[in-house]
Amino acid sequence: MAASPETPASATPRRKVSRHRGEGQWALGHFTPLNGNEQTKKDDDGLNVRTRIETIYSKRGFDSIDGADLRGRMRWWGLYTQRKPGIDGGRTGFLEPEELDDEYFMLRVRITGGRLTTEQLRVIGEVSETYARGTADITDRQNIQLHWIRIEDVPAIWQKLEAVGLSTTEACGDTPRGMLGSPVAGVAEDEIIDGSHALDEIARRYIGDPQFSNLPRKFKTAVSGSPRLDVAHEINDVSFVGVVHPDHGPGFDLWVGGGLSTNPKFGVRLGAWVPEADVPDVWAGVCSIFRDYGYRRLRNRARLKFLVADWGPEKFRQVLEEEYLHRKLLDGPAPEQPTQQWRDHIGVHRQKDGRFYVGFAPRVGRLDGSQLAKVAEIAEVHGSGRVSTTVEQKLIILDVPEDRVTSLVDRLEAMDLRVTPSPFRRGTMACTGIEFCKLAIVETKERGSDLIDELERRLPEFEEPITININGCPNACARIQTADIGLKGQLVTDADGNQVGGYQIHLGGSLGLEASFGRKVRGLKVTSAELPDYIERVLRRFQAERADGERFAAWAARASAEALS
Template identity: 65%
Template sequence: MTDTATRPTRTAVTGAWADGDLTPLNGNEAFKQADDALNVRQRIIDVYAKEGFASIPSDDLRGRFRWMGLYTQRQEGIDGGQTATLAPEELDAEFFMMRVRSDGGILTTEQLRTIGALSTEFARDTADISDRQNIQLHWIRIEDVPAIWERLDAVGLHTLEACGDAPRVIIGSPVAGIAADEIIDGTWAIEEIRRTYIGSPEFSNLPRKFKTAISGSPALDVVHEINDVSFVGVNHPELGPGFDLWVGGGLSVNPIFARRLGAFVTLEQVPQVWAGVIGIFRDYGYRRLRNRARLKFLMSDWGPEKFRRILQDEYLGYALPDGPEPVTPPDGHRDHVGIHKQKDGKVWVGTAPIAGRVSGSTLTAVADLAESYGSFRVRLTPHQKFLVLDVEEADAPALAERLAAHDLIAQPSVYRRNALACTGIEFCKLGLTETKARARTVVVALERRRPEMDVPFGIHVNGCPNACARTQVGDIGLKGMVQRDENDELQEVFQVHLGGALGINPTLARKTRALKVTAEDLPDYIDRVAGHYLEQRAEGESFAAWAHRADEDDLR
C-alpha cells in the first residue's frame, strides 16, 4: 500500500490493515477476526433458537448478533444512573431489538403488512421508523428469530448487516423515481450495491459501521453531510446527470461534516466507487481504538485530495472527472411530508408520526388503506416519516384523513414534523433517559402553547451522547443525562444544543455554558426560547441563525 515507508510506526498507533499487521488490538477486533460475523446466522437457526437465550456465548450475543440486525434489549427497571456501571450481562434482557433492513426506504404494501404481522405476533405490537429508513421491532425472543426470518425472506426482506461493523442500510430519496424535479434516480445503484455487497465477506469486517446515502433529489433529502459516503445528484455541464461524491461525515461525540472530493460519478460507476470508498475504510481505517475507528477520522487526517488520489490509484484504476457542487435548495423541509404531485400525474401522501413511533397494527392498517386507494408502494424517510405513493390526486384528501386516524398526519405542526427521537432508555442499553414519550409530550405541549411558529423547528431528543437522533444538527438538540437533585434523587436532565442545521449553511449546534434542563421542564423551556426567537428574529432569519447570535440569557 502507499506511503508505508514514511509511516513505519503507524500500525502501533492505529491498527490499520494497510500497514501489513492484522493483529487484533481490542476485543471487538479479536472476535471479528476469530470468526466472520456472518457465520452466526446458521448458529442462531441450528443452536440458539432451539437451546434458548442461556446457550448464547458473549461474543455472539453482544458481538456477532449485530450483523444479523439484533441487539440485546435493556432489562426493564434499570435506571439511567446504572447504564455505565452495570456489567453487560446485568443490562441484558432476554429479548432483542430487531432491525428490518429497507434500503432506500422502499417497501411494498405486502412487505409492510408482513412487518406489521410480525410485530403483532412476536414483538408486542412495537415498531419504530428509524432515521435510517429501517423499522425496528422490540421484545423479540431468540426462539422466534428463524420463523421471523423465513417470513421476511418470503417477501424479499432481511435483517442482514442492519447493525454491526458492516455496511448499514443504504438511505435513499424516498421519492426516487417519482419526483418531477428529480435530477437522477439512484435506485438502481442502491439495489446493485445491496445485491452485490451486502452479506459479502469482502466487507463484513470493517473498523466500525459504514453509512451510505444515495439521492438524486434536489431537496438534498438524505442528510449527505453526516454519512460516511454520499452520492448527491448533480448535473454536469458536459456529462449530464450524475452524482457528486462526499466522504467522511458522522456525528456522535465527535461531530464532523463530510467533505466533497470534487469528483463526478455516473450512475453506472456508483457501485464500483462505493466499493472503493468502503475498501479504503476496511484497509486504512483505524482499528486500535473504537472511538477513533469511524471513517471521518481517516478523512480528517488525509483530507479530500489524498483520499481521492488513493481511491483512484489503488481502488478504481482510473481518474474520476471533476464535477460541480450540488445546488443547495432554500432552507426548509427535506422530508416530503404533505400531498405532492408525482411525475406520472398521481400524488404521494407524506405523513409524520411523532419521532417515528408507530406500531405493528398501524403498519398493517396502512398497508390495507394504501391498497384500498390503489397504491402498492410505501416509503420510509431518513426523517422518521412515512409516505404512501401512487395515489390518485382526487383521492389524496380522503386518504390523508384516514391516515390521520392512525396518528399519521399529512399536515402536521412544525413541531411534529421536525421531531426526531432515538430509542432511548425504554429499550436501549446505552440509554440514560426516556426519549419517544418525551418527544410526544413536548410536541403536544408546544402545539397547544405556541401554534404561531411558522418556520421549520426541529427538536431532536437523544437518550445518550451518541447522537442517533442527530443532536448537534437540530434547531434544539437534547442530549440525555442523569444527575442527583437536591434530595439526592436521580433525575433525567438534558444538555441543550441550539442552532444546529443542515442545508444551505451546515452548522453544528451551539452549546451554552452549563445549560441543562430537567425532563419535566422541557416544554416550558422550549416554549420560552421559541418565544424569544419569534420576538427577536430578523426578516427571513431561521431559528438556527438566531440561536448563534442570541444573547445567552435569551437561550436560557
C-alpha cells in the first residue's frame, strides 16, 4: 500500500494528532471522523433520512428539520435548500448557512443515462407545475432539477415520480450520483456498443445500497459506446468508453480520476479492456477503492482524482485487480479521435433501424413544466415514447419514422426548441446561478439566454462550433475549464471603481482525446454588462486570424494575450 500523502501545510497551528488519523483512509485504519461531514455520516446513514422526511418533517414543516439532516443527509435524497432571495453575490462567502437557506428546496430527479419515457417526462412536468412553480432545468449530468419545493410536498412528489420508475435516491450527497450514458444508446448507426444495459445494472445493484452510501465525497460515472465520446468521460470519477478489442470485439476502455471544480484534473486510462458483462463488477471495484482509500480528512481533497494523482494509473489498476476483483483485467486499445466537432447529437440523424432521432436545443437547459408536457405529447405523436437528455443540457426524441420528421421539427421550432440552432444556442450552457444556488456570486441562466440573442444578432454569419459555458462561482458545475470560452462568476471592478458581477475568462478548453483546460490571460475579467462586447471582439479576432480548418481552442492556445483581451 502507498504511504499516506503528505499533509498540506496549515495557515494556523494545529493540535498534535495521532499518527493513525492520516488522510482518513479507512483501508489504513483511519476511522476517526476528521470533520463535521464525516461525523454526520458516521452518526447516521444519509439514506435513513427519508423516514424522517416522510413521518416528521413533511408533517411538522421546515422549522422541525434537524440541522445535520437539512444541510447534510437530505442530499442523499436529492434535496438542497435553495438560496434565500435578495442576497447579493458579494455576501455569498460571508454568511452562515442558516442565513443563506431559504425554506424551499431544489429537488434533483435522477435520470440514469438520460433515458426517459414520455410518461416519465409528463410526470416531471406535472410535478413542476403542481409543486415547483413551473421550474425545470436540464443539467449537464442529464438530470432534471426542480425548484421552490416545500418539505410538506416531498412525500407526494416521491410517490408520483416512483410510480413511473423515477427516483431522487442519491441524486446528491457523498454517493454514486447520477450516471451518464449516451443519449442515443442502442439506436445510433455508428455505435460501437450499447452501454445502457451495463449502466442499468450498476444502478439496479448499487444505488441505495448502504455499502456505497458513505463515500468520501461525490462519485460520478459515465458509460458510453458512442464513437462521438458523448458523455464527457474525461471528467468523471470512472468512465467506460466504447472500444473494439482486436481479439475480443466490442467492450469498454476504463478511465478513472477525472473531475473539475477548483482543482481540475482529467481522468487517466488504466489501459484495461472491460467486457460489457463485467462493467458492474469493475465499477464496484473502483467505487470501493474510493470508499476505502479515498481521503476523508479534508473535503477539498476528498475526490478520487487526488488519490489517482498520488497513486498513478499503474498502482490504481494493481490495487483494483489484486484487492477487489481478484483477477487480472485484459489490456486494451484507447478510443479513437471523434470525427465530429459537435458531440451533442443535435439535429436529425438516421438510426440503425431506419428511423430517426431528433436532437434539439432549449435555452441553456431551462424549460418549464408545461413545455415538458408538450414535448412528451409531441414525442408520443411522432415517435415511440422515448426521450433522452444530454450532457449539454439538450433533449432528443427517438424512433421517429421518416415521414414524421418534418412535422416533428416544425412543432419543436414553433416552441423555440431549435433543431438547427445557431452555434451560440447550441454551444452555450449555464449552471443554476445566484437565482437559486447558495454558492453562486452572479446570475447565469438569464445572462446566458440574453447572450445567445445578442451574439446571434451581432454575428449572424458565425458558423464555427463554439462552446460558451457560464458558471456562477468557481466550482465549475457548467464545466468552464473545458469550454472554448469559459466564464467563471466573480465580483469585478467596473470603470467607475464599483464592485459588480462579472466573470474571469478561460479560453481554449476542450474535451476529446486532445483534451485541455482553458487558458487564463492575466487580468482578463469582464463585467456582466461588458460580456457581449468582449465575446464579439474575441470571436471576430478568431475569424480574422484562424488558419484553414482551425478550431477556436487551437487558435486560443497560440494567440497573443492582446488578441484574447
